[in-house]
Amino acid sequence: MPAKEAAADPVQWQLHLAAAYRRLGLEKATRHNLERATALHQRTGHHDLHFYEKNYLLEAETLAFSEGTKRTAPRNLQAVNHSLDLAFLAKKLRQSCVALSHGAVANVEYDTGLLNLVLGYLQAAPWLDAHPAIALYFYYYQAATTGNDAYFDKLKKGIVDNGQALPDSELRLVYLLAINYGIQQYNKGEGRYLKEVFELYRSALERGVLLENGQLSRYAFKNIAGIAIRLGEFVWTEGFLEKFGPKVEASHRRNYTDFNLAKLHHARHEYDKAMRMLHKVEYEDVFLNLDAKILLLKIYFEQDETEVLDSFIQSFQRFLQRKNKELGYHRENYLNTLHFASKLLTINGLDKAEKERLRSEIIGAKALGEREWLLERLG
Numbered sequence: 001m002p003a004k005e006a007a008a009d010p011v012q013w014q015l016h017l018a019a020a021y022r023r024l025g026l027e028k029a030t031r032h033n034l035e036r037a038t039a040l041h042q043r044t045g046h047h048d049l050h051f052y053e054k055n056y057l058l059e060a061e062t063l064a065f066s067e068g069t070k071r072t073a074p075r076n077l078q079a080v081n082h083s084l085d086l087a088f089l090a091k092k093l094r095q096s097c098v099a100l101s102h103g104a105v106a107n108v109e110y111d112t113g114l115l116n117l118v119l120g121y122l123q124a125a126p127w128l129d130a131h132p133a134i135a136l137y138f139y140y141y142q143a144a145t146t147g148n149d150a151y152f153d154k155l156k157k158g159i160v161d162n163g164q165a166l167p168d169s170e171l172r173l174v175y176l177l178a179i180n181y182g183i184q185q186y187n188k189g190e191g192r193y194l195k196e197v198f199e200l201y202r203s204a205l206e207r208g209v210l211l212e213n214g215q216l217s218r219y220a221f222k223n224i225a226g227i228a229i230r231l232g233e234f235v236w237t238e239g240f241l242e243k244f245g246p247k248v249e250a251s252h253r254r255n256y257t258d259f260n261l262a263k264l265h266h267a268r269h270e271y272d273k274a275m276r277m278l279h280k281v282e283y284e285d286v287f288l289n290l291d292a293k294i295l296l297l298k299i300y301f302e303q304d305e306t307e308v309l310d311s312f313i314q315s316f317q318r319f320l321q322r323k324n325k326e327l328g329y330h331r332e333n334y335l336n337t338l339h340f341a342s343k344l345l346t347i348n349g350l351d352k353a354e355k356e357r358l359r360s361e362i363i364g365a366k367a368l369g370e371r372e373w374l375l376e377r378l379g
Contacts, residue, residue, distance in 0.1 A: 018030050019061055047131070047165045096112060105328055133170070136155060140155050198231055218285075222288070237260075241261065271303055286327070297312065317338055336365050
């Protein structure tokens with residue numbers, strides 16, 4: 001192993017030395033390097049899947065060394081088995097969660113292989129919560145595939161209580177999996193998840209794990225501000241935009257900051273200011289374009305611009321048809337919003353039965369991010 005790699009991974013370097021000395025029959029040197037590797041490994045700050053892989057390699061090399069000594073020497077066979085299980089479980093669950101999340105976006109279903117056996121085994125494992133690199137992925141996968149709130153609650157609690165066991169890059173992935181699940185649940189009508197997602201985002205910001213190379217993704221920037229505004233956290237949003245706006249990549253910083261400011265002005269019923277900010281935005285990003293159109297739709301409704309609404313909705317629907325391949329599962333969400341907005345334009349406000357039927361349809365829609373706003377407009 002080159003010196004640079006050895007410095008980057010001292011445990012692996014000590015294991016390489018131990019294996020080399022073992023093959024040469026140098027018992028004392030082998031034992032010394034195994035002890036050194038063990039001490040370095042125990043000082044490892046984070047327990048992610050790489051920790052479990054290294055733990056298995058350490059136990060396996062210890063076993064190989066013991067097999068070359070006296071036949072009556074104790075063997076660490078149980079430790080080898082256990083460390084191998086943990087390494088496999090950590091890798092299998094992480095990969096399965098990534099595949100599940102990607103499959104939901106790309107509308108692809110992957111063969112999960114032995115996963116059902118793994119899930120059944122972990123369901124009754126008393127040691128599960130002691131291993132966050134396994135437990136957090138297990139709780140996410142179970143929440144995402146069963147819709148059981150109890151699994152999400154365990155996932156969120158595990159992130160808050162034990163997330164420090166993971167390196168930032170791994171913790172970021174777990175946060176994003178939990179956040180995306182929460183957003184999907186909210187879009188399905190589970191209202192309590194909006195606050196859950198906001199709390200997860202706020203926790204991730206406080207830990208600094210959403211920043212990569214000192215920058216915050218423009219998509220996260222928009223999502224966080226939008227959720228905070230929807231929850232009425234206007235003062236918090238102002239502070240967030242001021243603190244994290246400069247951390248958005250420079251090429252998108254102005255557009256996304258102006259759009260979020262437009263949303264904040266709209267929420268405060270400052271419609272003229274909101275329109276002025278929207279006019280400053282350059283819509284090179286399809287989702288920013290879509291959300292700006294949704295904001296315009298709301299402003300037109302709230303200012304009773306009924307003459308332009310019908311043609312605006314039709315134009316918006318044609319836009320969605322043209323962008324079909326780019327939008328994936330998001331397309332249904334926007335189409336549902338326009339569908340119900342059109343119904344709001346034609347409904348007889350004095351007909352209570354008609355209003356109740358529409359209310360039931362809005363509540364029952366599976367993908368509808370603007371559910372609350374539509375219900376407010378219905379009255």
